[in-house]
Amino acid sequence: MKFKIAVLPGDGVGPDVVKEAQRVLDEVGKRFGHRFDFSTGHVGGIAIDKYGEALPEPTLALCRRSDAVLLGAVGGPKWDDPTAKVRPEDGLLALRKELDLFANLRPVKMFKVLENSTSLKPAVVRGVDLLVIRELTSGLYFGKPKQQWTTAIGRRAVDSMYYTEQEIERIVRVGFELAMIRRRKLTSVDKANVLESSRLWRQITAEIAVEYPRVKLDNMLVDACAMRLIQNPIYFDVIVTENTFGDILTDEASMLAGSMGMLPSASLAGIPDKKTLQAFGLYEPIHGSAPDIAGMDIANPVATILSAGMLLHYSLGLKQEAAAVERAVLQVLNSGYRSKDIMTKGMKAVGTAGMGKLIARAVAEQA
Helix, strand or coil, rough: EEEEEEEEEECHHHHHHHHHHHHHHHHHHHHHHCEEEECCCCHHHHHHHCCCCCCCHHHHHHHHEEEEEEEEEECHHHCCCCCCCCHHHHHHHHHHHHHHCCCCEEEEECCCHHCCCHHHHHHHHHHCEEEEEEEEEHHHHHHEEEEEEEEECEEEEECCCCCHHHHCCCCHHHHHHHHHCCCEEEEEECCCCCCCCHHHHHHHHHHHHCCCCCEEEEEEEHHEEEEEEEEHHHCCEEEECCCCHHHHHHHCCCCCCCHHHHHHEECCCCCCCCCCCCEEEEEECCCCHHHCCCCCCCCCCCCHHHHHHHHHHHHHHHHHHHHHHHHHHHHHHHHCCHHHHCCCCEEEEEEEHHHHHHHHHHHHHHC
């Protein structure tokens, strides 16, 4: 089969890690008889430099005519001027909004072989396998008014956490649907003791829960969730939450897997089909652009490679191929190879390209 993939390497280490994900996808194509046609576009800081805008129209058009999008990372000190009219992150936010990528899936899984790579006790992280579903196109990052201004007594700023019933309903429904194919436990995270938007979130979640009697619903305040993620992470199966809370909680949860370099993500433009689980999506590692190590061959490409695996699963319906990618990653880790961020005593250090080549080879050699 033939598939069109829009590739947006972005800034910093983005091109480094995306190159290795493409290498693995090419090997998947050879192994299973598929062809992936990659077309490259610009987003973020590199797009600002080239076009004067973070998301140029040709990039958006490329994404719209593709079967899925693979993205690296955006941003860096070069574009960090707080007074700038356009910032690299504007491109990513615009992509999410323009493509209606409202459902961000961030799986957090501790590979047993990496239990000693985290700063937490192995007994705490052992067996962690959870999925955070973050609403991605509304809330505090998009709500209006959003502005700064000066008054006679000083400067002021406002951001608005805004949600509609429809926006809450569709993301919560994704949570219930995916909980149904996992362990049938859904934790809805909010701040209903303070925020009106969270009270609406909790009301709508309760209404939808009636349709899913086989799923155990648990409502939890975001501060309590942050504590429990570190105290007892195996408590969780599927977490669904709003944009800002999801952003913070998933960065915290990355430590449960040893490194942000281990965590993939999928941003979907629809509720996954119940039978195929397919939807158009954008796939990226959860880590940032890390410009200080760009081009140095030390960034961990595993998160991006696993994101490519999610692309195979959720947008292309290639579940067997997606499983092959995860098995290949595990095989390489079990063989003792480590990138710098997850390196421990006695393991074999490899760079970005070395890790990508090893995983691609493991895909090719699977029986």
